[in-house]
Amino acid sequence: MEAYRIWSSALSRELVRSFTGALHTDSAGSVLATATNWEELEIQEEAESGSSVTSKIRLPAQPSWYIQSLLFHLCLEVNRVGGHALPKVTLQELLRDCLDQVVTEYEKLTQHTQSKGREERGAAGRGVKFGLFGRRAE
Known part of the structure; x- marks a missing residue:
């Protein structure tokens, strides 16, 4: 079982x-x-008034390309070593490990995007203040 765990950990880390x-x-x-x-x-x-209201929303018709690619390569590797012979526990640990790491990466991405947005708003605000005060000084 330890060999499976090592393989599973290395595979999920690489993918x-x-x-x-x-x-x-x-x-x-x-x-x-x-x-x-x-x-x-x-x-x-x-x-509530009895009239009909129509709304349009847009939904993803497929999972993210990144997730599709990850799952495809995961399936390739599991089938390469004979997925039918792997213990169910090993496959579950592999999937759980991949899921945990993917969620962590998406969290990092959203934190990076949020901090980048704050920096841009701060820079824009400083630019506006500089423009206002710069013109008054002239």
Whole structure:
């Protein structure tokens, strides 16, 4: 069982490393290449007054490309070593480990995005203040 655990840990670490590299890429090409297809869904509701209200929402029609790629490579590796012969516990640990690492990477991404947004707003505010005070000094 220890050998399975070592293999599982190494595999999840390698796959998530590849996933992380793709996830944190900021180029325009990578955004277009990995864009999720969205589906528009129309919802009809009845308002309290009795009239009908129609809303449209957009939902992802497929999981994220990053997740699809990670799961595909995970399946390839499990099948390469004979997934039918692996203990169920090993597969569950492998999936749990991958899930934990993926959630951690998404949390890092959202924290980075939020802090980047704060920095940009702060820089814009400083620019506005500089513009106002700079003109008054002239």
